[in-house]
Amino acid sequence: MRIAEHPILEFKRENPHTFAFEGVEVEAFEGESLAAALWAKGVRGLRRVSWGVLGPFCMIGYCSGCLVEVDGRRTRACLEPSRPGLRVGRIGDYVPRLAAEQPGKAEELEVDVMVVGSGPAGLSAAIVSGESGLDVHVFERHFRPGGQLVKQTHKFFGSGELFGGLRGFQIAERLVSRAREVGVRIHTRAPVLGYFKEGFFAVSEGERLLLVKPRAVVVSTGAVERLLPFPGNYLPGVMGAGAAQTLMNEYGVKPGERAVVVGAGNVGLIVSYQLLQAGVRVLAVVEVMPEIGGWLVHAAKIRRLGVPILTRHTVVRAEGGEQLERVVVAAVDERMEPVPGTEKVFDADLLLLSVGLTPESRLLAQMGARMVWSPELGGYVPYRSEYMETSIPGVYVAGDASGIEEATTAILTGRVAGYSAAVRLLGPRRDLLEKREEALRLLREARRTPFSARVVRGLERVIVRVAQ
């Protein structure tokens, strides 16, 4: 179902058209993903296997829950923009087809700065290196740039320079247009496949392979949501909190009617409020810890609207056939084990997991950057200098790929990485060094909140100080 009225968002629904899913007509609008249009139509389970039906989990092109066949190609429905007349179906037994056409010749592309990912970190890095006069190319897997900012609907704190007072999706629009203004080339639907020791990155763009040879690289690939193992965790209707944000905030599609949210950190609390704004009933928020992890103002906001927050509770199983029908939660003991006899059952068709994020740092690991496990930063992250350079000279990291934080710090680490790339290629110009110091100063300031204490502790173990 599509959201008809929303208190703060207006959905442009332009150029209505249809595509076929398993022979049935599905209505869609320009700029919608196939996955969003299918969800709006009520199609939940996209993948059928011998023992059941699986649903999409991430909606940002990483999980396999929305794999479909589009005009004979296998693809993720969430990464595929809807176009009139597409023929979409569930994937069957895969029979590789003989390619009707030869792929285009691989093309070599030499660039000054290659930025991987077009979220707040990547675009900020691209903008500052572009402003310095460098030839900058951003590679984005999705069909629209902006990363996960496009689904952030809350107003940001901070000064005008850090887009204070704007909503996330508005910040994304500003960053994208500023990047284009300074000559940055943004390649969409262009996933980076890996680094090859011959010195190039393979990128798939359209029907050909690009071999990119950059003089400096910024890896700003973001993060993926964490999943929990419990019976029924694959049922259509169980998804990441971010996946629901994509559906309701980006596409104006109602993710469900009755929801249970797991995790009372800021993401869980904010997404619960956004569900209410989208007209979804929130039956409960469950949190395994004894205390609410997020800001209390967010918790108070949803409590006032009648949403119970159950601390020391966890999800024990999901039930349903073709899709989620019930969620069972239970109290936990001090070893975090469910206590028998304390189960509560909710008739829910949506179960959102907001149990943390993992840095998406796989490209750096594949390139051979030195990595380290940091619980404070969410998983494996690269060692880096305070100027965001990894153990590979000329390769920088920024944003959540360097450790889980939030959009403002992503913008700032992006700027630091972008200036560092510029310093490497243009020499230690005073203006660049000064601007980089200013970004570092703003970064230290942004990390003064109580929620940053843990991050700052984590950073102490992963930042390698280098003599300049």
Add this chain to the structure above:
Amino acid sequence: MAPLRSLVCFCEGVTTEDVDRALEEGFRDLESLKRRLRVGMGPCQGRYCIPMLISYLSRRLGVPPERLAPPRVRPPLEPVPARLFLGVGDEG
């Protein structure tokens, strides 16, 4: 109603029971579990299953997560039609 499967790996349909069985068979590290169960070898390339498996193993084996070395990351990082590579290296 019997409880549904508890999946560790969505791409390859690997359950927590599969992991438990592999542990009993003596597979203890992520690299061998990957080879035994195909965890991390599907379209998500380990983005969901490996973090979940790290937490699960850490709890089951009583080993801190940093001691569980993640499997090696190899290209391609994303599913891609093999034919895209046909045009490479045949210029000469």
